[in-house]
Amino acid sequence: MILLFLRKHTSLPLILKGILHPEDAKLAIKHGxxxxxxxxxxxxxxxxxxxxxxxxxxxCDVVQDKIPILMDSGIRRGSDIIKAMALGAKAVLVGRPxxxxxxxxxxxxxxxxxxxxxxxxxxxxxxxxxxxxKQLDLSILYKTS
Ligand SMILES: Cc1cc2nc3c(=O)[nH]c(=O)nc-3n(C[C@H](O)[C@H](O)[C@H](O)COP(=O)(O)O)c2cc1C
Numbered sequence: 001m002i003l004l005f006l007r008k009h010t011s012l013p014l015i016l017k018g019i020l021h022p023e024d025a026k027l028a029i030k031h032g033x034x035x036x037x038x039x040x041x042x043x044x045x046x047x048x049x050x051x052x053x054x055x056x057x058x059x060c061d062v063v064q065d066k067i068p069i070l071m072d073s074g075i076r077r078g079s080d081i082i083k084a085m086a087l088g089a090k091a092v093l094v095g096r097p098x099x100x101x102x103x104x105x106x107x108x109x110x111x112x113x114x115x116x117x118x119x120x121x122x123x124x125x126x127x128x129x130x131x132x133x134k135q136l137d138l139s140i141l142y143k144t145s
Pocket of ligand 1: 095
């Protein structure tokens with residue numbers, strides 16, 4: 001298995017991308033991954049694949065903070081980041097928004113996209129009465145009483 005080979009030959013962190021099933025998350029931990037990225041590659045590979053955000057909760061349940069979980073696919077605004085992190089992602093990544101910025105205005109465009117996203121996250125956190133993404137949990141998404 002390629003992961004075992006890589007684990008044997010490098011001490012660099014190994015982060016597995018494209019995890020969408022809890023059993024694959026378990027295998028990733030078992031074979032020495034340092035982290036996983038819950039991702040359907042932006043929906044570009046398999047038409048009808050489960051959305052990464054939908055896959056996230058069950059994967060977080062089995063991983064139980066043993067390794068960090070990152071998430072991508074469809075992150076476009078601050079509220080997307082908040083939802084993913086409240087469900088258990090330690091961080092999110094973006095693909096196409098950065099590409100759109102690049103196409104529109106090169107390096108400056110990418111910086112602008114990321115700055116806007118962080119600013120939107122900041123405003124949305126404030127509107128939701130939250131100070132810090134580290135304090136987000138499920139209570140912000142579901143009515144608990
Ligand atoms: C043009 C393009 C090429 C990509 N190529 C790969 C790839 O070779 N391997 C991979 O794991 N993901 C690839 N991705 C998926 C991204 O790494 C990432 O998971 C996805 O873009 C995140 O979703 P988002 O674009 O909705 O933010 C590609 C995405 C784009 C837009």
